[in-house]
Amino acid sequence: MSKGDHIKPIIQVALDLLETDRAIQIAKESLEGGADWIEVGTPLIKSEGMDAIRELRKNFPDRIIIADMKIADTGSMEVEMGAKAGADIVVVLASADNSTILEAIRAGKKYGVKIMADLISCNDPVARSIELEKLGVDYINVHAGIDQQMEGHDSLAIMKKVVEQVSIPVAVAGGLDASSCSEAVASGAKIVIVGGSIVRSSNVTASAKAIRKSVDSPSSAPVLKSSPADEIRKILEDVSTSNISDAMHRKGAMQDIFSMMPGKKMIGTAVTVQTFKGDWAKAVEAIDEAKEGDVIVIYNGSRHVAPWGGLATLSCLNKGIAGVVVDGAVRDIDEIRKIGLPVFATCNVPNAGEPKGFGEINSEIVCGNQSVSPGDYIIGDDNGVVVIPKERAYEIARRAKEVEKTEQRLFEEIRRGSTLSEVMKLKKWEKH
Numbered sequence: 179m180s181k182g183d184h185i186k187p188i189i190q191v192a193l194d195l196l197e198t199d200r201a202i203q204i205a206k207e208s209l210e211g212g213a214d215w216i217e218v219g220t221p222l223i224k225s226e227g228m229d230a231i232r233e234l235r236k237n238f239p240d241r242i243i244i245a246d247m248k249i250a251d252t253g254s255m256e257v258e259m260g261a262k263a264g265a266d267i268v269v270v271l272a273s274a275d276n277s278t279i280l281e282a283i284r285a286g287k288k289y290g291v292k293i294m295a296d297l298i299s300c301n302d303p304v305a306r307s308i309e310l311e312k313l314g315v316d317y318i319n320v321h322a323g324i325d326q327q328m329e330g331h332d333s334l335a336i337m338k339k340v341v342e343q344v345s346i347p348v349a350v351a352g353g354l355d356a357s358s359c360s361e362a363v364a365s366g367a368k369i370v371i372v373g374g375s376i377v378r379s380s381n382v383t384a385s386a387k388a389i390r391k392s393v394d395s396p397s398s399a400p401v402l403k404s405s406p407a408d409e410i411r412k413i414l415e416d417v418s419t420s421n422i423s424d425a426m427h428r429k430g431a432m433q434d435i436f437s438m439m440p441g442k443k444m445i446g447t448a449v450t451v452q453t454f455k456g457d458w459a460k461a462v463e464a465i466d467e468a469k470e471g472d473v474i475v476i477y478n479g480s481r482h483v484a485p486w487g488g489l490a491t492l493s494c495l496n497k498g499i500a501g502v503v504v505d506g507a508v509r510d511i512d513e514i515r516k517i518g519l520p521v522f523a524t525c526n527v528p529n530a531g532e533p534k535g536f537g538e539i540n541s542e543i544v545c546g547n548q549s550v551s552p553g554d555y556i557i558g559d560d561n562g563v564v565v566i567p568k569e570r571a572y573e574i575a576r577r578a579k580e581v582e583k584t585e586q587r588l589f590e591e592i593r594r595g596s597t598l599s600e601v602m603k604l605k606k607w608e609k610h
């Protein structure tokens with residue numbers, strides 16, 4: 179049997195990293211956990227060039243190595259580059275012109291490498307798979323890209339259709355974890371390509387092992403999906419406001435709003451209140467309009483009189499409201515702490531305002547210099563408060579989770595004795 183012939187389902191670990199030495203270490207840990215093939219990820223190839231493939235080949239002489247070059251043109255030249263650097267399989271984009279695919283296949287034959295076609299962003303993946311098999315590719319990869327995954331795309335449904343139409347081995351990729359890998363194999367995938375769930379895990383070996391176990395005893399029971407709102411909330415529970423700010427490219431964080439309840443996290447959807455200078459009527463009426471799990475977000479604009487205090491906070495607790503944010507002052511901080519509801523504000527003062535009744539409930543407001551609309555997600559912790567526009571809540575939650583996973587792996591590498599600049603090769607990425 180040659181090194182490419184596998185009877186068991188194949189786990190291809192996708193090293194979507196930027197540094198070759200980290201990739202080698204993570205590859206070692208993945209193989210210990212039961213991964214089979216090593217993919218030199220597209221970001222790694224872009225960061226380190228073909229030398230990343232050479233180094234991995236040197237370190238893993240007996241393993242199948244895939245160069246995820248996502249070739250779009252010059253099929254022959256790029257397959258030759260991948261082959262000469264030590265790859266066994268080179269990836270070409272399925273959406274490339276047939277002339278490129280054919281040149282890649284011809285070069286593959288000449289240099290002794292197989293060609294995998296990646297269906298990422300293909301308009302008609304099933305029809306294209308049939309064409310690709312006729313053209314002569316060796317493998318098809320049904321792939322939901324990382325940015326697409328963040329918007330809720332997955333690859334399993336299409337993969338199930340593709341396996342019915344072609345007889346070459348079908349790989350699947352796109353945010354797979356142990357349970358989706360199991361479903362994929364039970365539905366006919368021969369290769370599961372796994373990036374984030376292994377390489378961004380703080381325990382790479384354990385994560386690879388979990389995937390090994392799931393693909394070796396596959397189950398066709400579809401992974402039960404929770405509702406988008408439940409999924410968003412579940413992810414937001416795992417991530418910090420710092421993770422969310424990173425996911426939003428530093429947008430979304432409220433300015434000069436601080437936790438009055440250190441250690442308490444808040445997640446909810448906004449009920450907005452516009453009031454003025456200590457007028458607390460609308461702020462308190464909003465409690466009756468809000469429902470369980472909402473966060474009351476108030477613009478008041480005074481640092482000297484408070485539209486919010488202990489009695490209002492206790493009323494929120496009774497209604498299951500998740501927390502309160504005030505652009506302005508709050509009072510009764512001792513009572514708020516006893517009640518234990520997360521409250522975030524600009525400052526605390528002893529002075530109460532008056533219930534005059536000016537303002538609006540559930541209009542678009544600006545709070546902490548951020549625009550907030552009713553229904554936007556509001557997350558608060560000891561770092562501060564961030565707003566996620568409701569239209570992007572799922573995507574941002576998913577991206578924040580990726581940020582959190584990446585950081586967990588970096589923490590693990592620093593715990594082993596590195597420094598942050600060593601792990602991140604900081605000097606390499608400084609602007610010149």
Ligand SMILES: O=C(CO)[C@H](O)[C@H](O)COP(=O)(O)O
Pocket residue numbers: 192193194219220246321322323324351352353354371372373374375
């Ligand atoms: O090719 C890729 C992105 O274009 C990835 O390698 C592939 O999607 C697997 O990674 P993940 O499991 O994180 O989706």
